Amino acid sequence: xxxxxxxxxxxxxxxxxxxxxxxxxxxxxxxxxxxxxxxxxxxxxxxxxxxxxxxxxxxx
Numbered sequence: 001x002x003x004x005x006x007x008x009x010x011x012x013x014x015x016x017x018x019x020x021x022x023x024x025x026x027x028x029x030x031x032x033x034x035x036x037x038x039x040x041x042x043x044x045x046x047x048x049x050x051x052x053x054x055x056x057x058x059x060x
Contacts (some may be wrong), residue, residue: 027033
């Protein structure tokens, strides 16, 4: 199976666990994390469009 390029499921699981442990170690030893702060949306300055007609002929 390896000659055909099919990975052994045990190897895949082991590699995933090693990668997860590596990331966990980095997070534990890091004093600060970089993340994106949520952006506050400003209210729109324009009000509702008064006096404007809708699309005519759309009554069913």
